Amino acid sequence: MPNPHASPEAYQREIRRLQEIIAHNSDWLWEVDAQGRYTFCSAHSEQMLGYAPSAVLGRTPFDFMPPAEAERVGAEFAAIVAQQRPFAGLINRNLHADGRLVVLETSGIPLFGEDGRFVGYRGIDRDITPAIGSLSPRMVQLEALYAAAPVALGLVDREGRFVNANRALIRLLGLEGMPLAGQPVARYFAVQQLDVPGMFTRLAAGESIADQALPLNGRYYQVTIQAVRDDGLDQLIGMTLAITDVTEQHRLRQELAEANQRMALANARLSELADNDYLTGLPNRRRFDETLQAEVARCRRDGRALSLMLLDIDFFKRYNDHYGHQAGDECLRRLAQLLRNGLFRTSDLACRYGGEEFAVILPGLDSPGAEDVAERLRERLLAAAVPHETAPTCITASIGIATLNGSDLSQPGLAPAGSATQLLAAADRRLYMAKRGGRNQVSVATL
Numbered sequence: 001m002p003n004p005h006a007s008p009e010a011y012q013r014e015i016r017r018l019q020e021i022i023a024h025n026s027d028w029l030w031e032v033d034a035q036g037r038y039t040f041c042s043a044h045s046e047q048m049l050g051y052a053p054s055a056v057l058g059r060t061p062f063d064f065m066p067p068a069e070a071e072r073v074g075a076e077f078a079a080i081v082a083q084q085r086p087f088a089g090l091i092n093r094n095l096h097a098d099g100r101l102v103v104l105e106t107s108g109i110p111l112f113g114e115d116g117r118f119v120g121y122r123g124i125d126r127d128i129t130p131a132i133g134s135l136s137p138r139m140v141q142l143e144a145l146y147a148a149a150p151v152a153l154g155l156v157d158r159e160g161r162f163v164n165a166n167r168a169l170i171r172l173l174g175l176e177g178m179p180l181a182g183q184p185v186a187r188y189f190a191v192q193q194l195d196v197p198g199m200f201t202r203l204a205a206g207e208s209i210a211d212q213a214l215p216l217n218g219r220y221y222q223v224t225i226q227a228v229r230d231d232g233l234d235q236l237i238g239m240t241l242a243i244t245d246v247t248e249q250h251r252l253r254q255e256l257a258e259a260n261q262r263m264a265l266a267n268a269r270l271s272e273l274a275d276n277d278y279l280t281g282l283p284n285r286r287r288f289d290e291t292l293q294a295e296v297a298r299c300r301r302d303g304r305a306l307s308l309m310l311l312d313i314d315f316f317k318r319y320n321d322h323y324g325h326q327a328g329d330e331c332l333r334r335l336a337q338l339l340r341n342g343l344f345r346t347s348d349l350a351c352r353y354g355g356e357e358f359a360v361i362l363p364g365l366d367s368p369g370a371e372d373v374a375e376r377l378r379e380r381l382l383a384a385a386v387p388h389e390t391a392p393t394c395i396t397a398s399i400g401i402a403t404l405n406g407s408d409l410s411q412p413g414l415a416p417a418g419s420a421t422q423l424l425a426a427a428d429r430r431l432y433m434a435k436r437g438g439r440n441q442v443s444v445a446t447l
């Protein structure tokens with residue numbers, strides 16, 4: 001610094017000497033204020049960037065950079081300013097007035113006023129473009145794409161450290177303004193989220209790594225890993241990380257799964273409604289017809305017996321008239337419950353045939369077996385002693401039974417549909433006979 005106590009001539013000489021040093025130095029000397037605006041600029045700006053100092057003063061270094069570079073360097077510089085620390089070797093790209101890209105290496109020290117307040121930086125820029133060679137436009141384009149890609153991209157070395165990261169990755173990690181290069185991946189992702197050593201072991205063994213899900217801060221990401229190999233030696237030197245936000249797809253998939261589940265429930269309910277009687281919950285006439293057809297066909301195939309029971313409540317009209325239709329409904333539900341309650345084998349099917357009439361299909365049961373079941377059922381209903389004041393006793397039922405013997409059915413020319421019709425007609429005849437015979441009884445036919 002010039003000595004302010006020297007004679008004016010000596011002081012002037014010292015000032016000129018310093019100006020010459022600045023002018024003949026190969027570096028660009030500058031000062032910026034606390035807002036980063038140039039307050040001093042040596043003549044080198046002209047030769048480095050093609051702008052005279054007068055065109056530089058008042059502007060910021062970022063005004064001379066391509067936008068993406070300005071954003072990147074701006075973030076790095078903001079972190080430095082926040083700590084008000086010296087820095088060196090900050091590499092940045094600038095646009096020369098003639099359109100060329102110029103790579104500068106910037107170093108600086110913070111400046112403080114007499115009261116100790118931070119007032120800006122003083123530093124130098126060195127043109128290192130000749131040292132690194134000119135940047136091909138293709139390289140610049142690729143870098144711009146990398147920087148601006150919406151997918152979070154990063155390169156990781158064999159030690160599990162970030163070599164670089166694009167803006168999306170820095171944003172994803174909430175690290176705006178902080179340098180990520182050189183930081184271990186494990187610092188930001190737990191091993192359960194990204195097992196980098198494990199992945200390297202597998203990549204080194206020639207395995208590929210399937211995309212994996214990564215829930216993070218309430219969002220869902222998909223991580224894609226690729227090995228990076230040394231071109232010449234085919235040696236694993238690192239891996240690329242691509243982290244795509246798939247929250248929306250994840251949400252849609254979940255909604256779809258839920259909708260499918262609701263649909264399956266609705267379908268199950270629909271088919272239940274289509275197959276079951278709404279009043280008693282027993283299988284309805286449609287289900288009965290289908291099952292009887294199938295069982296007759298099976299009876300014919302296997303040569304086994306098949307019995308059919310038709311059950312009709314006695315004096316039910318009187319019951320309805322006396323107790324009301326709703327009480328009649330309740331009575332039907334009670335009888336349905338009785339039919340359901342384990343009187344039959346799992347292969348048996350009790351259905352509401354219509355009105356106050358029920359049917360039970362008894363596969364594999366011969367005539368005496370079916371009669372036995374019917375008697376037990378009749379007795380249980382009697383034992384339930386459901387009051388019926390306008391009938392001789394309580395609620396009772398008449399039952400008609402018909403049985404097909406499989407061996408008879410194997411005769412040619414007897415169609416299954418015909419057999420089912422015959423079986424039904426025979427059981428119905430027997431029911432009629434049970435009614436005629438005085439009700440509360442079982443009548444059995446053998447075809």
Ligand SMILES: Nc1nc2c(ncn2[C@@H]2O[C@H](COP(=O)(O)OP(=O)(O)OP(=O)(O)O)[C@@H](O)[C@H]2O)c(=O)[nH]1
Nearest residue numbers: 312313314315316317318320325328329355356435
């Ligand atoms: N409460 C109620 N009653 C029904 C239902 N379906 C049919 N019924 C009644 O059942 C009665 C059947 O009467 P009928 O066919 O004359 O026979 P019944 O009075 O039982 O006389 P028998 O069968 O000869 O002993 C009718 O009054 C029908 O209205 C129903 O879902 N709920």
